[in-house]
Amino acid sequence: MIRIHCCHDSKTYLFKYSNSTGDARERVTKVKDSFIFEYPCDSISKCEPYVIQFPKGSYEIELWGSSGGSGRENNSPVLCEKSGGNGSYVKGHLHLKTFSKFYLYLGSQGEDQSKTDEYSIPAKGGWNFGGDGGIDKNSTKFKPTSQSGAGGGGSVDLRNEYIDINSAAIDQSILTKSLKSRIMVAGSGGGAVSDTNRNGLPGRKLFASNNGEYMFGGTQTSGELGIGKNGIDSDKNQGGSGGCGSGYRGCYHNFPLDLTTLSAYEYGGSGGSSYISGHPGCISPHYPSTAAADEFTPFHESHFYFTNTLMRSGDESMPDPFHDNSIIGHYGHGVCRIRFLFDPYCQTHFIIFPHYFSFSIYMILFCLVSE
Template sequence: MNSWKLKDSSKGHEGLVSDDNFQNSVIFHYPCSSNYDCTYYHSELPPGIYKFEVWGADGGDGMYHSTYTKRPGKGGYSVGAFFINKTTNVYVFVGGKGENGLHPSTRDAKGGYNGGGDAPSDKVGSNNDSGGAGGGATDIRIGDVDLDSRVIVAGGAGGTGFDTSYVNIEITPFGGGLTSSLPRSSGGTGVAASQTTGYQKGNGQKGIIGSLGTTTSGGGGGGYFGGNAIAESYGGQAGGGSSYIDGVFSYGDIVKNATNGESEMPLLNGVGKGNS
């Protein structure tokens, strides 16, 4: 196992395990007790061809009349090979799950580490209709820690909101895919995060207070581009963040791919949807 360390060891502990099915493999677990205040792994890797697999984090669940919508979005999955031709600094950012809407809603729900958008508190009325926060993206960066050094990204899911249950939105705010989920509300849909657009590179949008002032929307998921939030009279569910695989390639039985959180994908404990 390579000598991986956390950038800020005061925030967590290395959650590293090896996979007995693969030589020289490392599985990175989320290292922090806080879903939003975390840090990244770093190491130097020697020359070679590496398989990268990343899973984005789930979004938070929003409230509808004091009850959770129970339709949280799942993070996406990306895979591909990468060639390192000389000893190189490598950085692994593992996304944190978006916080569920709070009841009572005394503060903002916190977006997951690595780009998840917060969901604002519901400060009007009975304080029980706040959105869920967006999940963070998981990505690998080569050579530097800036966003432009990402070679593979799995988008985090958006948070649900009041409208998820109010208008019975059946499509979850999944993260991942080259184009992620649309923000959805009682008034229609917004713009999905993709390879060229979204709220911001890396970051999902903070949720929006509905025009009636009584509910708040979910926060956007982190991603290559973060997801957008949406609200009409009430708070909608946000879009997930997009994935990115242009920095990796297919090699042998490794086929580069970006799968959204609504789809079947390989998991560490089998096959399923999302990263759980």
């Protein structure tokens, strides 16, 4: 167990976690009245959420979606850097009347397209349900086969129901309950491929873009809730598609299985959509998929909602989470920044409970606020 006590002053405190491989990096950084949370694991396929306990007060919360993995140049070993779709950005002010606990799931970046000597191994989707890249199991154009897709980015969200998504057998009812408890989600980018439509598409705002006739971005009502679909595989030299980006609703596809044209499936994955409870145009998860957005649909059934909301797609200008400038979309693992909207005298405890190959991180904020 590691504890770091942070008082409200000009110092910056770094939180370090050593995983089972012995590697250590800064995971949480305190800068003035803000905390920056970074992806806390070294594996992109197995991680745990942060558990954040907020006292009564007002907070600005920002999320940056993760990016999809990159493809390789003309199915060669040369990587096309940053060709996966970038993550989106969401922001809002959360006003809490009572002590409240939330779970922060920072999805990871999708894995890059497999190398030519690893063509039969699908590129992994990012943790928190990014879709795996598709593979071509029987290429006649390239020897060895490398017509595969990169993994899609994992979703980035704040929710109030925990679930261990590392389990081999996930209870679907518990998973659905947890996914429906999300009150803020940043859509993540799709994985790239190597052909003409090589780039993965970005995570977007209310509606993510389609890539071609059969690859669809998540929206407020279409796409699986919180899950990006795996890329399509082929065994007749049609190629493999990029993995879908996850988000509020993940990317999905419906390629006809009788398409036999060379490289017919080589499309970059689309991105996932975003959601903020209280943001105009959003449709909360307790509404049916046939619902149309109105003045009531944005508000989550938990009654937690945000004001002063903002969304930016992964191909638009957004704040840099680490510097005082702007970026076009977010590249890398998911990030969260939380800022106090009051001037507290705050003591913060960071507590880690390691257990076997996973862990839980608790951030408990005890703040004295003058009323």
